[in-house]
Amino acid sequence: TIIRPNLCKGFLFPPFLTEEWLEQASSIFKPRDTDLFVTSFPKSGTHWLSHIEYLLVCKEKLSKPLAGENATFFDIPQVDELQLVETEGSLSKGEQLKKLRIPKAMISALPDPRLFYTHFPYKFLPKNPATKYLYIYRNPKDVVVSMYNHLSNDVFHSDIGTFDEFFQFYVENNCFNHCEHIKGYFEHKDDPNFFILSYEDLHKNFKMKVDEIASFLGIELTEELYQLIAKETNFETMRENEFIKGKAFMKEGTSFFPKGKVGTWKSSLSKEQSEKIDEIFLSNIGKDFIKKYITYF
């Protein structure tokens, strides 16, 4: 396996994120009161939620799209990457992202409300009591399958081995702190500037969730706007997005959004693998929490 996660302050991060970088990232970036964040553990539905938010906000509050006529939700700056671009010119991933993402100077020039997304755990999140944060989480078994697809097919990782090898590595590394990520955000589930939802719930109760997100953001959801969101954030439509098809760092013939379903793990994880995730989640997050918030048992 090529990925060697870096342990910084109790969390595992991709190898290019160092402790110094994290410190800078948490201190340099100051959110404005009007900023909006989508936050998540990777592979939990970040882009789906970001696109919903983008359309809600774009239609109602932005006088012009984020980055020109043909802007899409992918023009939402990612705070993790933004910090990387800000602090590092020499890293190869930073260099590559620099060419594709909005450069730092443009970040401060973005019209309010600025939209960001990040995978930072709560602990490192750039915080401001007036900034609004949407957190999406997903069944950990589907997350590991989705993560394998991503890591084995994106251009940054040449060989991460078979699924079984990756799975072993993933669980040996405490699911890259997935439990701690979820727990950290749930401690703030009643904060007025936090809205937490699951990928599964978004699938099952799409209209209700879009409605709730709109009221959280203070946006009136007209039937017309809802119809637009339903159409534009439909899985097939998003999959056809030019960015997804051409530029999402994926190898030829593979997709950044391969399935978009609930329960993919059932045909991918062995009984033992499924039980291993149960065990990790039971011991780290507890039975009551799982029963109440995680729909996979």
Ligand code: A3P
């Ligand atoms: P799969 O790998 O299971 O297909 P993230 O955006 O956090 O990287 O999450 C990616 C996952 O969200 C992928 O899951 C992807 O297919 C799914 N996804 C993206 N857009 C979606 C949509 N419009 N509807 C349902 N799932 C979507």
